[in-house]
Amino acid sequence: MSTPKGILYLIPSLLGDAPVEHSLPSYNIEIIRSLDEFIVEDIRSARRFLIKAKIEKPIDSLTFHLCNEHSKNADINFTMQGLMNGKNAGLISDAGCPSIADPGAEIIQFAHRNNIRVLPLVGPSSILMALISSGLNGQNFAFNGYLPKKEPDRIKALKQLETLVWQKNQTQLFIETPYRNDALLKDILNVCKEETLLCVASDITLISERIKTKPIREWRTSKDSFNDHPAVFLLGKTI
């Protein structure tokens, strides 16, 4: 008989400095407290998160495996050893949900291939919360990650996304490094049609949260700035 495998819990973390009780079900805290092993995007921010979740064990008694763009493929067998031997582990990303616009997919594919149960916990996702708050079509939508950095690719990408909005009524979501948000907003206002709806959802779950959907025409005359505020951008149309 083969050893029973551990469970890989997908543990959403907080978006910025939001209070735990606003963002996480109490069950998540129970699960977090039951674990000794974590696979994390960044050890410092994972430790900070676990302390905020009032983990009871001494934090130095926990095992952390790094999983990000710098960790090597070859490490994955070592990272997953505990799970393969029956120990549960938690996958934590820097902000929000693991493996959405974040590393982790490789770990999860490994788990599926090796019959390790993957169990997602409920938590905040800026992308999902932006989508539901935007009022834009939630029956058909696409998340595109980051747009190309350079002209003319970036303008071309924006035009293609707007075409999908109008042809397929498919809401288009994308993100940008926060210090470049205003540059992206400027490009959107230059490229898109007056009547296309733009939603910008920033600082989700924080006190400074702002979520606004209005036509490009109205954005052009407002003086909004989103630099240094994590934001999701959405293009869509009126129902």
Next chain:
Amino acid sequence: MSTPKGILYLIPSLLGDAPVEHSLPSYNIEIIRSLDEFIVEDIRSARRFLIKAKIEKPIDSLTFHLCNEHSKNADINFTMQGLMNGKNAGLISDAGCPSIADPGAEIIQFAHRNNIRVLPLVGPSSILMALISSGLNGQNFAFNGYLPKKEPDRIKALKQLETLVWQKNQTQLFIETPYRNDALLKDILNVCKEETLLCVASDITLISERIKTKPIREWRTSKDSFNDHPAVFLLGKTI
């Protein structure tokens, strides 16, 4: 001076008979208990949800407005009257998050147009939880709702989605009425390539939850059945 408007809270409900503490932050319960007015997809299921959330007021003292495919556009001014006059309200859908594969977008667009603040609460979304658990590309994905019911449109749609997976590495998500899940699975197994990855995520957050990603080749030799279990289907590729 204009009257301050109310806040429209977007309140995720439970996916089936999941325990409240597993799916909702305690803050949601606080908010729910503070409200007297709800905009709901179905009154019976909203009342059931509010009772489960241990609402303290007598349920008959609450106001419910219906928002679904049968409610008329003309009603929206009446539905939003409280919010326009400064009363907070909660938008609740039948299962999961409002306005994703669910009504509500119209209400939210009205709110944005009329400067009513839209405030999303954290909660379960079967689509998001399926995506993060699948291990498929979370940097680029599209949700397509329901596929066409009839051949040959359905086969054509599946082929187009598979093409997007391989050409754009865009994970494709879609859903089906639960009693037709096995028919959809059969079509997918007939149409898609051996090496395409399929994830089926069913009964998310329930004890009976099943989430499995494997190549079409392996699905073809397994005897899985998902009829009558709410499920999300995802097509993607190996990292």
